[in-house]
Amino acid sequence: MFDRLKFYRHPVREEELSAHLDGRLSPDRARRLEEHLRSCDSCSRKLADLRALAAALREMPDAPVPRSFALTPEQVRDVRPVRPYAPAGRLYPVFRNAAAAALVLLFAFVGADIFLESGGGRSEPQGDMVGAEKSMEAPSVTGVTADEEKSERQAFGENLATPLDTTGALRPPPVPVPVAPETPLPGAESTPLLVLSPTAWGTPMPGESLTPLPDLALTAPGTPAAPGAAQPAAAPEKEEDRVWLRVLEGVFAGSALGLLAVALFLRRRSRRA
Amino acid sequence: MRLQDRTADEALLVARSKEGDLAAFNVLVETHQSRVYNLCLRMLASPEAAEDAAQETFLAAYRSIDRFWGTAFRAWLLRIAVNACTDELRRRRRRPQVSLEAGSAAADGPLEPPDSSPSPEEWALRQEVSRHIQDGLMKLPYDQRAAVVLCDVQGLSYEEIAQTLAVSVGTVKSRISRGRARLRRLLLERAELLPARFRHKIDDRNIEDGAGAPP
Numbered sequence: 001m002f003d004r005l006k007f008y009r010h011p012v013r014e015e016e017l018s019a020h021l022d023g024r025l026s027p028d029r030a031r032r033l034e035e036h037l038r039s040c041d042s043c044s045r046k047l048a049d050l051r052a053l054a055a056a057l058r059e060m061p062d063a064p065v066p067r068s069f070a071l072t073p074e075q076v077r078d079v080r081p082v083r084p085y086a087p088a089g090r091l092y093p094v095f096r097n098a099a100a101a102a103l104v105l106l107f108a109f110v111g112a113d114i115f116l117e118s119g120g121g122r123s124e125p126q127g128d129m130v131g132a133e134k135s136m137e138a139p140s141v142t143g144v145t146a147d148e149e150k151s152e153r154q155a156f157g158e159n160l161a162t163p164l165d166t167t168g169a170l171r172p173p174p175v176p177v178p179v180a181p182e183t184p185l186p187g188a189e190s191t192p193l194l195v196l197s198p199t200a201w202g203t204p205m206p207g208e209s210l211t212p213l214p215d216l217a218l219t220a221p222g223t224p225a226a227p228g229a230a231q232p233a234a235a236p237e238k239e240e241d242r243v244w245l246r247v248l249e250g251v252f253a254g255s256a257l258g259l260l261a262v263a264l265f266l267r268r269r270s271r272r273a
Numbered sequence: 274m275r276l277q278d279r280t281a282d283e284a285l286l287v288a289r290s291k292e293g294d295l296a297a298f299n300v301l302v303e304t305h306q307s308r309v310y311n312l313c314l315r316m317l318a319s320p321e322a323a324e325d326a327a328q329e330t331f332l333a334a335y336r337s338i339d340r341f342w343g344t345a346f347r348a349w350l351l352r353i354a355v356n357a358c359t360d361e362l363r364r365r366r367r368r369p370q371v372s373l374e375a376g377s378a379a380a381d382g383p384l385e386p387p388d389s390s391p392s393p394e395e396w397a398l399r400q401e402v403s404r405h406i407q408d409g410l411m412k413l414p415y416d417q418r419a420a421v422v423l424c425d426v427q428g429l430s431y432e433e434i435a436q437t438l439a440v441s442v443g444t445v446k447s448r449i450s451r452g453r454a455r456l457r458r459l460l461l462e463r464a465e466l467l468p469a470r471f472r473h474k475i476d477d478r479n480i481e482d483g484a485g486a487p488p
Contacts, residue, residue, distance in 0.1 A: 018450035
């Protein structure tokens, strides 16, 4: 007890005695310690004890090795293939960069998606014309010409703006119900942006379910394309692009997550051992 | 000069081990196995546990030799050994039927005195002291035990211990100091068990100690 109290008031810390034993004090500090030792019995005793202890530890005899620890080829055959430790450190940056790339792509595609959604309304007139040309050249829904691919972007914006197309794409097999194709659904065009919200995809617009527009193109291939009829012709294909965009976004999001998980796993692995 | 030769040889052997040259690696094993085994023995106080830990050390070293860069091969190897001892302790603690305390007495038991030993009596005395010190070491916290063993038993420099334990030199200094202080107290507590020759070195201090010099 008393011992303890005294220790806290003592000018020399125990750590310094230990360091002095190993010659690890600066000359200045060592000189002051030596001075203190001359007047302090307790410290000189402690230092003598520590010195005796260190000597005894040094004298602890080394035990002879019980056997050779040299590795046999059998031991190593199991070890070498199980070397994930070594590659783990090197593979980690690869997976980390791949995950970053997937994330960048994901953002790019989401960005494009958002851009096309908002830009669709603005480019409507232009898209209208492109759609008209297209329907004349390739009336079939499935037929894809080089021309179409070129004008894809513009047509894309166009078809997004019209509510009719979106619902039409959701039923790929054309319903064989020939309904008056000339009906251009006047009410639909007045509310273009409404349909763009994803919730609207599944729910048919009022009245629209009766007039599946893909049919329009199929049933009347040879008819001169009126501006109203042109839109539906391009619609299913464009909508398909949109679906692909979503699929790609999903793929990139999934692979980014997966790669990130692998990268984190590798890093943890490489930090161990 | 001699030392430089050895480190150059070692670098060559490490390089060849990285290429999968088992013979080169085994030269390294032969060079360091005594130190590694004795470190494990002091850390674990059981010859069986030390043997397992030493074998695991060299297997782990071979497995990860690709990841060793630099010149401090011995510190790197000893670090693996310290980690292997941690694992071994954990494993034995999970299976308590293999007691470390039981192995402690055997740790220094079957040793034959080396030729340089002064006399059989002196040798027996050293064995006795060693056993008490080993018991004391086992009561130290693991970090302090490792620092004291590396410093006082194995004679490594503070810098090399810092590399081995992956801590700063300041931390090494304080761990050694606290470990020694604790070991000293433990030995003083059971001074009557120590052989007479050693006892009069540090005995009779517990009364005077601290109270000796009033301020």
